Amino acid sequence: MSDISLLVLLPFLAATLAAGLPYRAAPLGILATVLNALLVLSLCIAILRSGPVVQPIGGWISPLGIAFVADGLAAVMLAMTALVAVAVSLQAATGSVRADFWSLWLATLGALNGLFLSSDLFNLYVAFEILGLAAVGLTALAGTPAALRAAFDYLTAGLVGSLLVLLGIALCYSVTGRVDLEAVAMLTQGGSGRIALALIVAGLVVKAALFPLHFWMPAAHSSATPAASALLSALVVKGALYLVLRLSLEGGAGAEFLRSVLAILGAGGMLWGAWNALRAERLKLLVAHSTVAQIGLIALAIGVAGDPLQTGLWQAAALLMLSHALAKAAMFLAVGRIADALGHDRISGLNRESLRPGPAEFAFAIAAISLIGLPPTAGFIGKWILIDGLIEAGAAHWVALILLGTALSAAYLVRVVSRCLRGGPHVAETARSLPWRTGDVVALGLATGALLLGLAAALPLTLLETSFA
Numbered sequence: 343m344s345d346i347s348l349l350v351l352l353p354f355l356a357a358t359l360a361a362g363l364p365y366r367a368a369p370l371g372i373l374a375t376v377l378n379a380l381l382v383l384s385l386c387i388a389i390l391r392s393g394p395v396v397q398p399i400g401g402w403i404s405p406l407g408i409a410f411v412a413d414g415l416a417a418v419m420l421a422m423t424a425l426v427a428v429a430v431s432l433q434a435a436t437g438s439v440r441a442d443f444w445s446l447w448l449a450t451l452g453a454l455n456g457l458f459l460s461s462d463l464f465n466l467y468v469a470f471e472i473l474g475l476a477a478v479g480l481t482a483l484a485g486t487p488a489a490l491r492a493a494f495d496y497l498t499a500g501l502v503g504s505l506l507v508l509l510g511i512a513l514c515y516s517v518t519g520r521v522d523l524e525a526v527a528m529l530t531q532g533g534s535g536r537i538a539l540a541l542i543v544a545g546l547v548v549k550a551a552l553f554p555l556h557f558w559m560p561a562a563h564s565s566a567t568p569a570a571s572a573l574l575s576a577l578v579v580k581g582a583l584y585l586v587l588r589l590s591l592e593g594g595a596g597a598e599f600l601r602s603v604l605a606i607l608g609a610g611g612m613l614w615g616a617w618n619a620l621r622a623e624r625l626k627l628l629v630a631h632s633t634v635a636q637i638g639l640i641a642l643a644i645g646v647a648g649d650p651l652q653t654g655l656w657q658a659a660a661l662l663m664l665s666h667a668l669a670k671a672a673m674f675l676a677v678g679r680i681a682d683a684l685g686h687d688r689i690s691g692l693n694r695e696s697l698r699p700g701p702a703e704f705a706f707a708i709a710a711i712s713l714i715g716l717p718p719t720a721g722f723i724g725k726w727i728l729i730d731g732l733i734e735a736g737a738a739h740w741v742a743l744i745l746l747g748t749a750l751s752a753a754y755l756v757r758v759v760s761r762c763l764r765g766g767p768h769v770a771e772t773a774r775s776l777p778w779r780t781g782d783v784v785a786l787g788l789a790t791g792a793l794l795l796g797l798a799a800a801l802p803l804t805l806l807e808t809s810f811a
Contacts, residue, residue, distance in 0.1 A: 345397065346381075346385060346395055346397050346410050346412050346459060347397060347399070347410060348381055349378065349381050349382065349385070349420065349455040349459065350410075350452055350455050350456045350459065351452075352374060352377060352378055352381070352452075353374055353378060353448045353449070353451040353452030353455060354448070354449065354452040355374075356370055356371065356373070356374035356448045357444075357445045357446075357447075357448035357449040357452060358445075360441075360444040360445040360448055361442070361445040364441035364442070365441070367441045367443075367444035367445065368434070368435040368444065369435075370444065371431050371434070371435070371444040371447065371448060372428075372431050372432065372435055374448055374451075375424070375427040375428045375431040375451065376428060378424055378427060378451065378455070379424040379425070379427065379428050382417075382420045382421050382423075382424040383421075383424075385412055385417060385420065386417045386420075386421060386805060389412060389413070389414060389417050389805065389808055390804065390805065390808070393808055394411060394412060394413035394414070394808060394809075395411070395412040396409055396410070396411050396412075397409060397410045397411075408460070408461070408462045408465050409461050409462070409522075410459040410460065410461070411459065411460075411461040412459055413808060413809045414804075414805040414806045414807060414808035414809040415584075415587070415588070415591075415660060415805075415806060415809045416458045416459055417805050417808075418660055418664060418802050418805050418806060419454075419458045419580065419584050419660075419663070420455060420458050420459075421664075421802075421805075422577075422580070422663065422664045422667045422668075423451065423454050423455065423458070423577055423580075423667075425667075425668065425788075425791070426572070426573070426576050426577055426667055426668065426671045426788070427451055427577075429671065429784045429787060429788050430447075430569055430572050430573055430671060430675070430784070431447070432784050433568075433569060433572075433675055433784040433785075434447070434569045439483075439567065439569055440483055442479075442483070443480070443483055443567075443569065443570070446476045446479040446480050446483070447476075447480065447569075447573060449472060449476040450473060450476040450477060450480065450573060450577070450578065452472070453469045453470075453472040453473035453476060453581075454469075454473060454577060454578075454580075454581055456468075456469040456472075457469040457470065457473065457581045457584070457585070458581075458584060461522055461523050462521055462522050462523070463511045463514060463521040463522070463523065463525070463542070464511055464521050466585060467504070467507055467508060467511055469581075470504065470507065470549065470581065470582075471504060473578060473581055474497075474500040474503075474504065474549065475500075477496065477500075477574055477578045478493050478496050478497045478500065479493075480566060480570040480573060480574060481493040481496050481562045481565065481566045481570065481574065483566065483567055483570055484565060484566055484567050484570070486565065488561070488565040489565040489566060491561070491565075492558070492561040492562040492564075492565040492566070493562065495557075495558040495561065495562065496558050496559075496562045498558070499548055499549075499551075499555075499557075499558040500548075500549060502545075502548055503545040503546065503547075503548035503549040503582075504545065504549075505545070506541050506542070506544045506545030506548065507541070507542050507545035507546065507549075508545075509541050510538045510539065510540070510541030510542030510543075510544075510545065511538075511542065513534065513537060513538035513541065514529060514535070514538040514539075514542070516534075517529065517532070517534045517535045517538055518535070523588065523592050524592070526539065526589055526592035526593050526597075527592060527593060527594055529593070530593050530594070530597055536599070539589070539593070539597070539600065540600070542589065543586060543589065543600055543603075543604075546582045546585055546586050546589075547582075547586075547607065549579075549581075549582040550579050550582035550583050550586065550637060550641070551579060551633075551634060551637060552604075552607050552608070552611055552637055552638065552641050553607055553608075553610045553611030553614050553615070553634065553638055554607075554610065554611075554614075556611065556615070556634050556637075559579075559630065559633065559634060560618075560627060560630040560631055560633075560634065561630075562574065562630075563575050563626075563629075563630040563633060563674075564624070564626040564627045564629070564630040567678075568674055568675055568677065568678025568679075569675070569678075571626070571629075571630075571674040571677075571678075572670070572671040572672075572674040572675050573671075575629075575630070575633045575670045575671070575674060576666070576667040576668070576670045576671035576674075577667060577671075579633065579637060580663055580667060583637065583640055583641070583644075583659075583663060584663070586604065586641070586644060587644050587656065587659055587660065590604075590644055590647065590656070591656060591809070594649055598648075598649075601644065601645045601646070601647065601648070602645065603645070604641050604642070604644050604645035605641070605642050605644075605645025605646050605740070606645070607638070607641060607645075608637075608638045608639065608640070608641030608642030608643070608644070608645055609638065609642050609740075609743050609747075610638065611634055611635065611637055611638025611641065612635050612636075612638030612639045612642060612743070612744075612747040613635075613638070613743070613746065613747060613750065614634065614635075614638070615631050615632065615633070615634030615635030615636070615637070615638055616631075616632075616635040616747055616750035616751055616753075616754060617750065618631040618634070619631035619632045619634075619635060619750075619751075619754040620750060620753055620754040620757070622689070622754075623688060623689060624688060624689065625677050625680065625681070625688070625689055625758060626674075626677050626681070628689065628754060628758065629670070629673050629674060629677055632670075632673075632713065632751070632754070632755075633670060635747065635750070635751065636662075636666050636670070636713065638747075639662060639744070639747060640659050640662050640663055640666070642740070642743070642744070643655070643656075643658050643659035643662055643724070643728050644656065644659045646728070646732060646737065646740050647659060648735075653731060654727075654731075654807075655727065655728060655731040655732075657727060657803060657806045657807075658724045658725070658727040658728035658731070659724075659728075660802070660806055661720055661723060661724035661727065661799065661802060661803070661806075662721065662724040662725070662728075664720060664795070664802060665712055665719065665720035665721040665723075665724055665792055665795060665796075666713070666721070668709075668712070668720075668788050668789070668791050668792035668795065669709040669710075669712040669713050669719075669721070669788070669789060669792040670709070670713070671788050672705050672706075672708070672709040672784075672785045672786075672787075672788035672789035672792065673705075673706055673709040673710070673713075673785075673789075675702075675705070675784060675785040675788070676702040676703070676705040676706040676709065676785040676789070677702075677706065678702075679700070679701075679702035679782060679785065680700075680702045680703065680706070683700060683702070689757070689758060689761065700782070701782040701783075701785070701786055702782060702785060703759075704786065705782070705785035705786045705788075705789045706758065706759065706785075706789075707759045708786070708789035708790060708792070708793055709785075709788070709789040709792060710755040710756075710758070710759055711793060712789070712792035712793055713751060713755065714748060714751050714752045714755060715748055715751075717796065718793070718794075718796040718797050719792055719793050719795065719796045720792060720795035720796045720799055720802075721792070721796075722796055723796045723799040725744065725748070728744065729741050729744060729745075732744075
């Protein structure tokens with residue numbers, strides 16, 4: 343693949359066309375996401391054959407210029423985004439989304455691709471700003487008072503996170519005289535550099551909704567439309583988590599202080615999110631709190647990974663991100679269909695008597711298997727790699743916390759699945775059986791993909807190994 347900048351240009355061009363041609367937005371969106379997936383597939387093949395791909399923008403290399411760099415980690419994130427992009431676009435094209443959904447969604451796709459490919463901290467900041475503003479728009483699309491309040495909170499948190507990141511980048515430049523990712527290793531050597539890195543990571547913690555700075559996220563994800571919720575939970579939060587992982591990798595052994603803090607916050611988020619999911623009364627809010635717990639697990643995996651040159655535990659975090667994206671997108675789409683069928687999303691009213699469980703319920707159950715981490719899912723493979731490495735390192739306390747988080751995940755997800763499968767009176771008189779729609783196929787496809795990805799985990803793991811080839 344000769345020009346990886348197309349992965350950024352194509353979605354932004356499609357977003358512009360969708361804004362100008364609202365009546366053609368849906369076919370434009372589907373075409374753009376399919377072409378994006380083909381470009382990502384070509385890039386992954388090129389990386390497997392020849393190693394990382396580097397493209398200086400305008401012919402200028404760092405530290406004077408900006409380059410797009412596609413290594414194995416970036417390729418896995420791009421592939422994750424492309425898969426969810428095609429699936430959600432197919433669901434949105436047959437659903438009742440507003441025309442402006444497409445311009446916001448395609449801008450989100452372009453920002454994510456730019457984020458995963460950038461090797462310059464300031465360019466990453468610009469991509470984050472576009473991503474954050476588009477995500478706020480997606481949150482507000484539902485138009486309800488709850489959605490508008492959640493969008494305002496999202497915007498406020500995003501601005502705070504952006505300010506911290508920008509201050510960290512400015513201090514990084516004053517300390518090192520450069521802002522490419524190679525400067526990260528230099529930041530770990532001194533006091534001012536550590537402050538700069540801490541500011542950047544603090545801003546990313548806010549944007550990733552990592553405990554205890556997750557206050558804005560459950561309301562935002564639970565108030566948005568099903569398609570927007572799927573994108574926000576499956577993809578948008580991964581941008582911040584990806585950059586935290588990238589900074590950890592670039593920092594090497596010198597970033598141990600950063601990883602220790604991440605591990606502690608991640609453990610707190612994993613347990614707090616699971617506890618609130620267990621107490622949630624609405625299905626969509628349960629899934630949103632589940633995202634807080636899963637973000638905590640991924641942050642914990644990044645934190646305990648150690649020096650990437652000495653251990654491959656960081657690959658578990660990348661695999662967990664991939665698995666979570668597929669399963670959580672499927673889950674939010676399934677929740678939307680369940681609410682349409684029952685007329686509500688109250689967990690107490692999920693019992694079924696006259697209606698048999700539909701495809702949405704089965705999609706939710708399959709996605710739950712992956713999020714819990716049962717075999718043969720990719721979630722299981724990611725947790726296996728993580729726990730195996732921790733046992734080898736003698737870190738029994740982290741293993742115990744991960745197992746406790748897994749047990750809590752099983753408790754709140756089985757609570758939903760069991761109600762969908764057992765008999766009982768309906769709370770809503772409007773409950774009805776819905777005909778199969780594209781959204782059902784998409785949700786089942788994503789959930790099954792998360793389930794089967796564990797059997798094909800060698801492919802993403804092989805890609806990840808090229809990051810340090």
